[in-house]
Amino acid sequence: xxxxxxxxxxxxxxxxxxxxxxxxxxxxxxxxxxxxxxxxxxxxxxxxxxxxxxxxxxxxxxxxxxxxxxxxxxxxxxxxxxxxxxxxxxxxxxxxxxxxxxxxxxxxxxxxxxxxxxxxxxxxxxxxxxxxxxxxxxxxxxxxxxxxxxxxxxxxxxxxxxxxxxxxxxxxxxxxxxxxxxxxxxxxxxxxxxxxxxxxxxxxxxxxxxxxxx
Ligand code: CO
Numbered sequence: 001x002x003x004x005x006x007x008x009x010x011x012x013x014x015x016x017x018x019x020x021x022x023x024x025x026x027x028x029x030x031x032x033x034x035x036x037x038x039x040x041x042x043x044x045x046x047x048x049x050x051x052x053x054x055x056x057x058x059x060x061x062x063x064x065x066x067x068x069x070x071x072x073x074x075x076x077x078x079x080x081x082x083x084x085x086x087x088x089x090x091x092x093x094x095x096x097x098x099x100x101x102x103x104x105x106x107x108x109x110x111x112x113x114x115x116x117x118x119x120x121x122x123x124x125x126x127x128x129x130x131x132x133x134x135x136x137x138x139x140x141x142x143x144x145x146x147x148x149x150x151x152x153x154x155x156x157x158x159x160x161x162x163x164x165x166x167x168x169x170x171x172x173x174x175x176x177x178x179x180x181x182x183x184x185x186x187x188x189x190x191x192x193x194x195x196x197x198x199x200x201x202x203x204x205x206x207x208x209x210x211x212x213x214x
Contacts, residue, residue, distance in 0.1 A: 028058075035061045038084040038175070040077065040155070041096040042068045042103065047182050049096075052189060061088060067103030067151065068095055069122050070158035078162070084175075085164045091174045093159055096189070097152040098182040104148050123147070126154045149192060152179040156194050163209040169200070170210050 002010070018025045037060045039049045049055075049062045063080040070077055084090045097104075106113055107123035127134060130150045137143040156179040159165055168175060177199075179192040 033058050033061075033088070035059055035084075035088060036091050037061065038081065038088075038090045038093045039063070039096060040068055040070060040080075040094065040159070041182075042066065042098055042101055044098060044101065046184055047096070047098050052182060052187070061090060066116075066119060067101055067107070067123055068097050068155055069119065069151075070095065070155040071122055072158065072161070081159060081162055082164045085168050089168075089172075089174075091176070093165070093175045093177045094180055095152050095156045095159060095178070096180040096182055097148050097155075098184060099145050099148055100184050101148050101151075104151055105144065108144060108147065123151055126151045129154065149179075149181055152181055152192060153194060155179075156192075157199055157203065160196070160200055160203065161207045161209075166200075166208070166210050170212055 015026075022028070035058065037053075037055075039053070039060050040063045041047055041049055043064045043066055049064070050057070050060060053060065061080070061084045063077055065074075065077065070081075072078065081093070084093070103120065104123055106116065107120040107127070113120055127147060127150075130147075134143055134147060134150070137146055156177050159177045165175060165177065176196045177194065178196075179194040181190045181192065182188075183190060
């Protein structure tokens with residue numbers, strides 16, 4: 001177990017290792033950020049965004065919350081998406097869930113979770129939207145894994161519903177939104193291959209905010 005004091009020792013070692021790779025690393029880091037990617041993932045300590053993608057500081061803008069949810073009235077995630085698209089001009093937005101997600105598991109459990117109820121309700125709504133498919137899966141663990149994937153898919157669609165993403169895509173053909181799942185048992189990232197154009201066209205009748213498609 002790492003002690004609290006060790007964290008500062010670790011920090012010194014990390015500084016040294018980064019400088020060893022590039023002596024000007026911190027001068028460059030302090031100048032500006034121009035990340036190509038926005039990553040929206042789960043807060044789970046086992047899914048560190050930069051590390052699983054092999055990216056250095058400065059290369060990915062990150063937002064994490066319980067079960068990687070994109071809720072339209074959550075000012076936090078909406079501010080992150082708006083800033084990443086309008087100011088940082090990210091080319092890709094990745095929603096990344098993970099198997100064995102405690103948040104998704106909790107949403108599958110019929111129990112009063114107190115303050116977490118309204119948050120987990122978003123996942124229960126994903127279940128309801130895909131109830132026919134999910135109820136058709138007999139094995140509980142397989143059903144749980146599938147809900148993790150469907151939750152990622154629905155949250156990616158929620159990103160596509162935002163005005164800032166729709167307007168930027170219309171003008172620039174980016175950002176493209178992706179849905180991934182991280183497998184804790186193997187360390188692998190699985191691309192759910194969400195067809196961005198198809199999803200955008202599919203939801204435009206109801207969710208278009210650009211006025212271009214009416
Ligand atoms: Co999780």
